[in-house]
Amino acid sequence: xxxxxxxxxxxxxxxxxxxxxxxxxxxxxxxxxxxxxxxxxxxxxxxxxxxxxxxxxxxxxxxxxxxxxxxxxxxxxxxxxxxxxxxxxxxxxxxxxxxxxxxxxxxxxxxxxxxxxxxxxxxxxxxxxxxxxxxxxxxxxxxxxxxxxxxxxxxxxxxxxxxxxxxxxxxxxxxxxxxxxxxxxxxxxxxxxxxxxxxxxxxxxxxxxxxxxxxxxxxxxxxxxxxxxxxxxxxxxxxxxxxxxxxxxxxxxxxxxxxxxxxxxxxxxxxxxxxxxxxxxxxxxxxxxxxxxxxxxxxxxxxxxxxxxxxxxxxxxxxxxxxxxxxxxxxxxxxxxxxxxxxxxxxxxxxxxxxxxxxxxxxxxxxxxxxxxxxxxxxxxxxxxxxxxxxxxxxxxxxxxxxxxxxxxxxxxxxxxxxxxxxxxxxxxxxxxxxxxxxxxxxxxxxxxxxxxxxxxxxxxxxxxxxxxxxxxxxxxxxxxxxxxxxxxxxxxxxxxxx
Amino acid sequence: xxxxxxxxxxxxxxxxxxxxxxxxxxxxxxxxxxxxxxxxxxxxxxxxxxxxxxxxxxxxxxxxxxxxxxxxxxxxxxxxxxxxxxxxxxxxxxx
Numbered sequence: 001x002x003x004x005x006x007x008x009x010x011x012x013x014x015x016x017x018x019x020x021x022x023x024x025x026x027x028x029x030x031x032x033x034x035x036x037x038x039x040x041x042x043x044x045x046x047x048x049x050x051x052x053x054x055x056x057x058x059x060x061x062x063x064x065x066x067x068x069x070x071x072x073x074x075x076x077x078x079x080x081x082x083x084x085x086x087x088x089x090x091x092x093x094x095x096x097x098x099x100x101x102x103x104x105x106x107x108x109x110x111x112x113x114x115x116x117x118x119x120x121x122x123x124x125x126x127x128x129x130x131x132x133x134x135x136x137x138x139x140x141x142x143x144x145x146x147x148x149x150x151x152x153x154x155x156x157x158x159x160x161x162x163x164x165x166x167x168x169x170x171x172x173x174x175x176x177x178x179x180x181x182x183x184x185x186x187x188x189x190x191x192x193x194x195x196x197x198x199x200x201x202x203x204x205x206x207x208x209x210x211x212x213x214x215x216x217x218x219x220x221x222x223x224x225x226x227x228x229x230x231x232x233x234x235x236x237x238x239x240x241x242x243x244x245x246x247x248x249x250x251x252x253x254x255x256x257x258x259x260x261x262x263x264x265x266x267x268x269x270x271x272x273x274x275x276x277x278x279x280x281x282x283x284x285x286x287x288x289x290x291x292x293x294x295x296x297x298x299x300x301x302x303x304x305x306x307x308x309x310x311x312x313x314x315x316x317x318x319x320x321x322x323x324x325x326x327x328x329x330x331x332x333x334x335x336x337x338x339x340x341x342x343x344x345x346x347x348x349x350x351x352x353x354x355x356x357x358x359x360x361x362x363x364x365x366x367x368x369x370x371x372x373x374x375x376x377x378x379x380x381x382x383x384x385x386x387x388x389x390x391x392x393x394x395x396x397x398x399x400x401x402x403x404x405x406x407x408x409x410x411x412x413x414x415x416x417x418x419x420x421x422x423x424x425x426x427x428x429x430x431x432x433x434x435x436x437x438x439x440x441x442x443x444x445x446x447x448x449x450x451x452x453x454x455x456x457x458x459x460x461x462x463x464x465x466x467x468x469x470x471x472x473x474x475x476x477x478x479x480x481x482x483x484x485x486x487x488x489x490x491x492x493x494x495x496x497x498x499x
Numbered sequence: 500x501x502x503x504x505x506x507x508x509x510x511x512x513x514x515x516x517x518x519x520x521x522x523x524x525x526x527x528x529x530x531x532x533x534x535x536x537x538x539x540x541x542x543x544x545x546x547x548x549x550x551x552x553x554x555x556x557x558x559x560x561x562x563x564x565x566x567x568x569x570x571x572x573x574x575x576x577x578x579x580x581x582x583x584x585x586x587x588x589x590x591x592x593x594x
Binding site: 219238439 | 538
């Protein structure tokens with residue numbers, strides 16, 4: 001068992017003994033440096049072996065890890081570091097990562113203390129702090145409607161509720177090879193790394209450069225002999241379509257889980273036909289609650305009906321607000337709250353029969369057989385490739401650009417039924433800002449998944465009688481764009497729809 | 500072969516809805532500049548493979564080497580040169 005593979009990263013294998021020694025050694029370095037329980041340690045790292053060692057190192061030291069994607073724009077990374085008041089930051093693309101103390105600028109060497117010293121220190125119980133179930137494990141920063149990311153604080157109880165249930169339900173064991181292409185900053189990533197630790201399964205890391213290249217992903221699943229896969233539906237849809245997943249066999253692939261957005265019925269049926277022996281399941285839940293309902297896709301699912309989000313997981317309690325149809329979710333996996341935002345936290349929680357629930361903002365319907373169906377959103381949050389996006393955040397980013405007076409964003413379906421984001425802007429004057437400049441500005445301030453697909457310049461942003469932006473009218477313009485009516489451009493790169 | 504011109508046309512038509520192609524300079528950052536996203540990259544690589552009869556390996560689909568028209572041209576030229584060298588020596592074609 002100690003020599004069994006814990007992490008596989010391309011040609012590199014780290015066994016459980018090495019993972020434990022490295023993590024414990026890192027934890028000891030943190031404690032020695034003065035890291036206190038619940039200090040925040042920011043991991044600005046791609047999902048690598050070192051990132052996972054950093055996760056366990058932080059947790060053994062009693063700290064809270066804050067995963068931040070290194071491809072986020074610098075400005076957003078810095079805002080998140082400040083917002084989370086991170087004490088340490090671990091970063092760098094190459095080995096070894098740099099560890100810096102943000103309070104004094106001192107650095108901590110990555111190089112481990114000796115294995116013997118680690119074992120001795122771990123054996124004496126007082127060298128590392130004790131952690132309670134209610135202590136925070138991690139903070140996940142997610143899109144915020146006012147333009148500032150919100151930090152979702154998840155406790156050890158919350159994370160383990162989902163992980164323990166998934167381990168039991170999907171019978172994860174030491175022969176499993178789990179792959180989850182989601183970055184560490186997404187709740188999906190608690191599945192692979194903690195099931196590895198809980199069940200002795202192998203966490204096979206998906207190389208970052210292939211995550212969005214479907215045919216390489218299909219090749220990866222075959223060659224790395226993945227037995228258990230967990231991703232957003234968009235990635236699976238790409239693997240089925242561009243990756244021609246159905247042309248190959250996957251004898252070992254026994255569990256395929258997906259979450260994060262609606263998976264269209266026909267695609268689910270295609271997935272089952274491509275991997276007929278695998279158990280496919282739709283997992284549902286926002287970051288604030290992790291997974292709270294799930295649906296095992298029946299073998300005879302023909303794809304003509306929408307896929308339910310299913311029934312509650314045993315650790316979750318869900319109910320529906322009768323007046324709005326909104327799903328309220330609570331139970332052990334519920335977040336502790338938003339980091340440093342007590343007002344937002346208070347507003348988002350509802351109390352019902354003495355229990356605390358998170359207002360998901362998702363409208364649902366309940367079928368007679370007890371399965372819930374997702375109907376739509378109550379607000380302007382959209383899902384694109386499984387990423388959660390507050391359109392207000394895109395509007396704020398654009399409106400802050402020099403030369404732009406006003407911005408509004410809507411989501412529309414593109415020709416391939418994918419969610420596209422269309423931003424509309426009113427410039428100070430014709431040519432005050434070009435499309436390339438506006439896009440580059442977005443790329444400097446928003447993470448890649450939040451970048452608008454199209455930016456359309458309007459003379460005026462349509463408004464309703466009360467002066468509020470008329471999103472329905474904008475939606476209709478977006479639809480026109482999508483029907484191949486591409487000739488909105490003038491000669492010099494400021495495509496303008498004159499209205 | 501005017502690689503940059505063809506790629507510029509492809510991007511203007513398929514990726515950048517409604518932008519006049521003159522706005523994409525040879526050194527305009529396409530990916531890091533927010534013009535092409537991950538889904539756009541899939542389409543771009545498919546186009547390059549089909550149009551220039553080359554094949555990309557996983558490591559070659561790289562944000563930095565494919566970020567500008569100049570970079571793309573360089574990658575394609577290298578691939579084409581490799582293929583011709585392979586053909587001239589009677590060896591297996593590098594695709």
